[in-house]
Amino acid sequence: DTAVSQTPKYLVTQMGNDKSIKCEQNLGHDTMYWYKQDSKKFLKIMFSYNNKELIINETVPNRFSPKSPDKAHLNLHINSLELGDSAVYFCASSHSSWSTQYFGPGTRLTVL
């Protein structure tokens, strides 16, 4: 009965590779988000989608491309991975853009 789930939990890859992280929510929410948490635990929003449409893109390099096939899913594809992309990526969802956000367990990405 997991509310917001992400796969994989851990991802270790080489520089230059392309990888994807998947997110699914079973809460029936309309809005989904991707956040990046760096090594200092600073959590910053990357993208926000509402009903499959992009509404927030916080100056994220275009190597990052979110895709929302339906309201319950928001996947994150990253091209040409760089060392600085190493972080924990959190997916979250909420009923609307101003209501409580529920976070997934995170995906720890390590770029070697």
Next chain:
Amino acid sequence: TQLLEQSPQFLSIQEGENLTVYCNSSSVFSSLQWYRQEPGEGPVLLVTVVTGGEVKKLKRLTFQFGDARKDSSLHITAAQPGDTGLYLCAGFRAGNMLTFGGGTRLMVKP
């Protein structure tokens, strides 16, 4: 420079002590939230404060929103080892975007 500054960044105390964590900004927020994050997990919402001067209590945790809606504090009474974690404040700004503070890492030793 972060929009929301949390202090202290780290706090290590003994079980039974009281503590206060601060979240400050020069900007006004429509509401402020406090989250707690445990290792290997995502943040979990503890409380939302909306009205300037508002005080909310959650068992041993007391949350206060500043009168000018620019700052907030979290006070824990008689801390327990189970309170150990990363405490994050977050505020809604333009476009209903949630902005997080840098976090306070709390360790409560038995």
